[in-house]
Every structure is written in C-alpha cells, then in structure tokens.
Amino acid sequence: MNTELLGIIATYLLTLVIAIPLGIYLAKVFAGEKVWTDFLKPLETGIFKLSGINVKEEMNWKQHLKALMTINLLWLVYGFFVLIYQNKLPLNPDGNPGMSPDLSFNTIISFVVNCNLQDYSGETGLTYLTQHFVIMFLQFVSAATGIAAAVVLFKAFRDKSTEKLGNFWNFFVKSITRLLLPLSIVMAIILAFNGTPTSYQGKDKFISVQGDTVNVSRGPAAGMIAIKHLGTNGGGWFGVNSAHPLENPNYITNTVELVAQLIIPIAMVIAFGIFIRRRRLGWMIFGVMTIGMLMLLIPMVQSEIGGNPAIAKMGISQLTGSMEGKEVRFGPAISAYWSTVTTIISTGSVNSMHDSTMPMSGTWQMLGMMINSFYGGCGVGILNYFIYLIIAVFISGLMVGRTPEFLGHKVEAREVKIAALITLLSPFLILVGTALSSYILVNHPSAEWAVQPKTWLNNPSFHGFSEMLYQYTSSNANNGSGFEGLGDNNVFWNVTAGVIMFLGRFLPIIGPIAIAGLLGAKKYVPESTGTLKADTLTFSLMTFAVIMVLNALSYFPALTLGPIAEYFTLIK
Template sequence: MNTELLGVVATYLLTLVIAIPLGKYLAKMFAGEKTWTDFLRPLENGIYKISGINPKEQMDWKQSMKALLTVNSVWLVYGFFVLLYQDKLPLNPDGNPGMTPDLSFNTVISFVVNCNLQHYSGESGVSYFTQHFVLMFLHFTSAATGIASAVVFFKAFRDKTTSSLGNFWEYFVKSITRLLLPLSLLMAIILAFNGTPTSYEARDQYISLQGDTVNVSRGPAAGMIAIKHLGTNGGGWFGVNSAHPLENPSYVTNTVELIAQMIIPIAMVLAFGYFIRRKKLAWTIFGVMTIGMFLLLIPTISSELGGNPAIAKMGISQTAGAMEGKEVRFGPAISAYWSTVTTIVSTGSVNSMHDSTMPLTGLWQLLAMMVNSFYGGCGVGILNYFIYLIIAVFISGLMVGRTPEFLGHKVEAREVKIAAVITLLSPFLILTGTGIASFVFTNFGDADWTVKPANWLNNPGFHGFSEMLYEMTSSNANNGSGYEGLGDNNIFWNISTGLVMILGRFLPIIGPVAIAGLLASKKFIPESAGTLKADTMTFALMTFAVIVVLNALSYFPALALGPLAEYFTLLH
C-alpha cells in the first residue's frame, strides 16, 4: 500500500519537474524571445507562406476569435464527411463501416472541441485513415486552438493599454511546431519501445489457453496515444482507452501517460505569470488550483482503497481496495490518481472503468469536471479560472465599496455580465441536458430512438441517474470520459451531447478572451494604497471561496440525487 501511494507522489513530483521549466520556455517562446527551438522558424515561415498568413499582422480579440471559429468550422465539415464515408477510403484493412450521420455528427464535434467523447468503440469503429487524418489531426489542432486562445488572453495583460493582441495564427502554428509535435514524437518513441503497436497491419489472431480464437486489433497507435494525453484530448485508439494492455502496457507507460496529460496545463498557468511579468500571480493561481486538486484527490484515493462496504458486510477481505473495473497491473491508488487527473484537466482518458468506482469517487469525478478549472485543459484551464477570478474581483470590490480593478484595469458592468453568462452556462447545459434525458427515459421508454430509452441504462436507480449526469457533465467540460453502463450510441445522446459539447467549448473560450480584450483597451490605472492585489493569500482564498460556493449552489441537488444517494444506499 505504501508503495502504491509512493508511486502517486513520485508521479506528481516528476510532473512538476517537467512542467515548471516548460512554463518558462512557453512564456519566452510565445513572447518572441530567443529559444532553442528557433531552428524551426524556416518550417513555420513555409507554413505561413503556403497559407497566406502574415504572422506580423496584429489582431484584436474579435479578429482572433473570428479566426478560431472559421478554421474550426472547416474542420467540422471535413471530418463529418470523412467519418461518413470512411468505408470507401484507403487504410481500412479491418473493413470498418462508415458512421451513421448522427454518430458522425457527434464524433467530429467531439474531436474538434477537444472532448473526444467516443460513442463508437475505438479500433472497431474507425479506420486507420480516419484515426490518422481526422482524429489524430484534430488532437493537434484542438489542443493548439486552446493554447493559442490562452496566449491571446496573455497578451491582453502584458502591455498597459492595447488592442493589439498578437497574431492568433502565429500562436496556433507555434503551439504545434514547437510544443505538441516534439513532445509527441518523444513520447511516442517511449511508448513504442514499451510495447505499444506502431504497424499498419490488420488484426492478428492467436489461440488462447482456453482454445478460443481471439482477434487482436493493432495499428499505428503510439503516436495517437502520445498526443491524446499531451493535448488533454483523451480519445483512445482502442475502445477501452488506456485500460487496454496495448495502449498502456505497463506501470512505466502508465506513469508517462499520467505525466503527459498534466505538464502543459500546469505549464500554461506558470507561463501566464512569466509572460505578463507577474510571477507571483501565476504561483498564487497555481496554489489555488493545487489545493483544489488535492481536495479532490485525497478522498478519491481513500474511497478506492477503502473497498466496497457491501462486500465488506459479507465478510470478504478487501486488502487491495476496490478492484472492480481496475487493472491488476496498476492497482486502485494510481487508478484513483488517474481518475482525478483526467477529470480536472479535461483529458478524459481512463486506465480503469469509472462506472465501477465507488459512489463517492464518482462524486469527486463529477465535481472535478463541474469546476473545470483546477489546471484544466490545454490553455482553457486558465481561461476557465479567469471567470471565477473576475467574479471574485467584482464581489471584493462591492465589499470594500470601490470600483473593482484587475491588473490596472477597471472591471465594469460589461465584463461582469459576460462573466455571469459564462458562469451560468455550464449549470444550464449540464442540468438541463440531464433533466431532459431523465424525462425522456421516464416517459418514452418504449419509443424508438434507435436504442430504446428503456435500454439506455444498466442501472436504472441512483447510479443510472449518475450515468446520465456524468455524460452531460463530461460533454460540457470537454472531458470525454464516461460511465460505460450508459447506452449512448443513439440519436438522442449523439445529438444532445454534440450540442452541449460545441456550446461548452467555444463560449467559455470567447467569454474570457472578450473580457481580457475589453480590459486591455481601457486606460491603465497605476496601483495605489486602495488597489486590490490579485496575488495575495487573501484574494486567493476569496477566489477559492467563489469556486466552492458557485459550484455547491449549482450542483449539490443533482449530486445528492446521484452519487450521494447511491453512497448512503450502499452504506445502509
């Protein structure tokens, strides 16, 4: 047991060892300062020339968001039709069929928005061509979209007063050429040498010890698994994701994949401070996020190591903890750590089945995605946190009776209204979506939704409600993990979660960037004795209180109906 916990501690410390210098590098690189990756400049200039991009052209926040929405719209259309007709395209040795329109709609949105919710079953649902030229391609572009948006946000606070926020396309290209591609290449090599397949051959067969003929899917998986974690994407090559022995062969690869999904989210938080020359602010934000992570992680590990109380009542020993749905290769402690990491940083990959975790673990998983700002996804984590920060600034200003300010700019009605709308968006999408799903399940059980609502749930009680709540929460948070007891590949879930994913992705990016752009264009106000400093312990606690109160008020009733009710039922 102590060894398992030591593995968790060592993994997190190794993550920090990589993420801290990476944050400094990203700040210098995006600021245009000299870095060791400048040798890639000719490649980037070639991309700009072919694409007709002038990287020196300055954009305001509106132009940056227009560029973001335009290019993502193109990828949506492209990906939709490739998925629809993948059976007629090359690199399909296993003969996988084309997707139905509703599944194609859901899948392409899922990968464009960095959610990677997979209503198809991995290797049996898509061809090698689709895995490479749609899904893996979108792994890179969706992560770069979030990072580039964050750098536009950074630029708003670097200068005292400005409407020029750099060039979105330059940030986007550099995110891929100088960050995602090099790290993905390195990680893919590590995975390949540890047993992850990299071939283009079709399924292989072997005879098991029981005499059964087993078909084993292969393919060039290592590269996709690398970028799925580095880009906090999470969509796996195989249907069971990183619980698959070829996608995650050993404890070594498990550690590498855990570290990979955390380093860029943490680095982007620190890069913010170095970029705007306010390192203390970045470390303050990092501190709040880290406290939030540990408040989710510690009870999760405790819940999983404690075992199942219903089994304990039967007199069965559970010295290894709750092992249902876990891989014996890893154990419950590091699986609990993975479930926390994957839900706070919106990766959504799994090395164990979340549907089999203890009810309280499910509670913390849901809450991590509902908060969605403890490190968060690539780039968007700091944007999500900024909304809470602006609300904290506004409330603090009201408490002391002066106009709220942030980094020398007055926070006025327009900025607060945007923050309020974005704050209300997540509860609206999650709770409304879950409410509609519950209504359909209850009242239209015999209706024909391709898969009847009566057959959606393996567990129609409290856990069944949690399954539907988790699906909507994961979609809104652009997470992509799921409770697999839910039958989700049908018209209702494909369309509803598709709409939730696209709204839950782009509005929470546009909102913070818009606020930052509006603040940047205002007259800079020098600090005075009455200035509210955002890098103090007091303000950090204020921000944390805002996060706790807003999410408690928004989600406690739903959590009480799902995981909490299941926990007390199981206990008694």
C-alpha cells in the same frame, strides 16, 4: 499500499520537474524571445508563406475569435463527411464500416472541441486513415486552438493598455511546432519501446492458453496515444482506452501518460505569470488549483483503497482495495490518481472503468469536471479560471466599496455580465440536459422518437441517474470520459451531447477572450494603497471560495440525487 501512495507522490513530483521549466520555455516562445527551438523558424515561415499569412499583422480580440471559429468550422465539415465515407477510403485493413450521420455528427464535434467523447469503439469504429487524418489531426489542432486562445489572454495583460493582441496563426502554429509535435515524438518512442503497436497491418491472431483463437486489433497507435494525453484530448485508439494492455502496457507507460496529461496545463499557468511579468500571480493561481486537486484526490484515493462496504459485509477480504473495474497491473491507488487527473483537466482518458468506482469517487470525478478549472485542459484551464477571477474581483470590490479592478484595468458592468453568463452556462447545459433525459426516460420509456429510452440504462435508480448526469457533465467540460453503463450510441444522445459539447467548448473561450480584450483596451489605472491586488493570499482564498460556493450551489442537488444517494444506500 504505502508503495502505491509513493507512486502517486513520485508521479506528481516528476510532473512538476518537467512542467515548471516547460512553463518558462513557453513564456519565452510566445513572447518572441530566443529559445533553443528557433531552428524551426524556417519550417514555420514556410507554413505561413504557403498559407498566405502575415504573422506580423496584429489582431484585436474580435479578429482572433473570427479566425478561431472559422478554421474550427472548416475542420468540422471536413471530418463529418470523411467519417461517413471512411469505408470507401484506403487504410482500412479490418473492413470497418462508415459512420451513421448522427454518430459522425457527435464524433466530429467531439474531436473538434477537444472533448473526444467516443460513442463508438475505437478499434472497430474507425479506420487507420480516419484515426490519423481526422482524429489524430484534430487532437493536435484542437489542443493548439486552446493554447492560442490562452495566449491572447496573456497578451491582453502584458502591456498596460493595448488592442494589439498578436497574431492567432502565429500562436497556433508555434503551439504545434514548438510544443505538441516534439513532445509527442518523444512520448511515442517511449510507448513504442514498451509494447504499444506501431504497425499498419490488420488484426493479428493468437491462440490463448485454453486454446481459443483470438483476433487482436492493432495499428499505428503509439503516436495517437501520445498526443491524446499531451493535448488533453483523451480519445482512445482502443475502445477501453488506456485500460487496454496495448494502449498502456505497464507501470512505466502509465506514469508517462499521467505526466503527459498534466505538464502543459500546469506549464500554461506558470507561463501566464512569467509572460505578464507577475510571477507571484502565476504561483498563486497554481496554488489554488493544486489545493483544489488535492481536495478531490485525497478522498477519492481513500474511497478506492478502502474497498467496497457491501463486499466487506460478506466477510470477503479487500486488502488491495476496491479492484472492480481496475487493472491488476496498476491497482486502485494510482487508478484513483488517474481518475482525478483526467477529470480535473479535460483529458477524459481512463486506465480503469469510472462506472465501477465507488459512489463518492463518482462524486469527485463529476465535481472536478463541473469546476473545470483546476489546471484544466490545454489553454482553456486558465481561461476557465479567469472567469472565476473576474467574479471574485467583482465581489471583492463590492465588499470594500471600490470599483473592481484587475491588473490595473477597471472591471465594469459589461465584463461582469459576460462572466456571469459564462458562469451560468455550464449548470444550464448540464442540468437541463440531465432533466430532459430523465423526463423522457420516466414518461416516455418506449418512445421511438427517443430511440427506446428504456434501453439507455443498464443500471437503475441512483446509479442510472449518475450515468446520465456524468454524460452531460463530461460533454460540457470537453472531457470525454463516461460511466459506460449508459447506452449512448443513438440519435438522442449523439445529438444532445454533440450540441452541449459545441456550446460548452466555444462559449467559454469566447467569453474570457472578449473580457480580456475589453479590459486590455481600457486606460491603465496605476496601483495605489486602495488597489485590490490579485496576487495576494487573501485574494487567492477569495477566488477559491467563489469557486467552491458557485459550484456547490449549482450542482449539489443533482449530485445528491445521484452518487451521494447511492453512497448512503450502499452503507445502509
């Protein structure tokens, strides 16, 4: 067990070794400074000329949002129809069928918004063409969208006062050419040499030890698995995601995939401090996020390596910890680390089944998604944290009797109202969705219009409630992982989760960019002895307290009805 814990420490340290210099590099890339990847400029120039884009044309925050929303809506329409008619298109050696309209609606929204919730099974639900030209394509561009949105926030606070926030298309293209594509190529090569398939052939057959003939799905999976983690996407090529032995063959690939999930979210925090010339602020934000991660990780690891108390009462030894739903080649400790990482950021990939983890592990998984700002997804993590910063600035200003200020810009009623609305949005979507599904399940269990709610859950009572709560939490956080005891591939869940994914993605992007644009355009107020500094330990603790209190008030009752109640039932 000590070796497993050392594996967690080594994996996280390796992540920092890569993420910190990557953050320095990203700050230079988006500031337009010279970097070693400048040899890619001709490629980028060609893309801009072909697209008719003048990257020297500066945009304000409204123009950035217009460009972001327009292109994302275009991808949504394109992908919706391709998924419905995928059975009539080439590169379908296994003869997989087209999607139903409601499943296509859910799937295309899921991948456009970087959620990658899969109500289909990867290898049987899609063809090689749609895996590449819809899913893998969207995994690149959705991640680049989040990064580009974050850079708009960076630009707003780099200069003392400005409405010129760079060019969205410049940030978007560079996120792919200078970051996502090169790293994906390197990672895909590592995966391929460790046994991940790269073939375009159909299913392969082999005879097992006991004489059974097994058809094994394969395909050009290595490239998709690389970007699914680097872009904090998470959708699996195979249905069971990175618990599949071809998607995650060994401990080396497990480590590579874990590192890949974290390096860009951490790098963006480091880049923020460097870009706006306030490195101390960047490190303070990183410190708060890291403490938050550890507060979720440590109890989860303890819960999983401690074993199941119900099994212990039967007198069965659990020296290896709770192995239900885990892969033997990984074990419970590193699986708990993966579960923490994948839920505090928006990856949502799994190397074990979350539905089989201990009840309190489910609590920490859901709480990580509810907070959704401890590192967070590509770009959007820092945007989510920024909302908490504004709330903390406002409360601190009230406490000391001064007009709230952030980095030399007065935070006034308009910005606070936007932050408050975004803060209330997540609890509203998650809790209303869970309440609606619970009401229908109890009062209309056989309703045809709700597709037989009595068939939704394979687990009754507290755990069944947790499955529904987890689904909406994951959808709102653009995470995509799930408690797979829930029967979610039906019209009700496809549509309701799809709507929540859409709102949960774009409103939390629109809000922070609007606040940053409004603040950036205001007159700069020089710091004085009475200025509330955002890069101090005191203010960082204040921000952490705001995050904890707001989320505890919002979600504790729901968590009590689900995983916490299940925990006390288990140990009774």
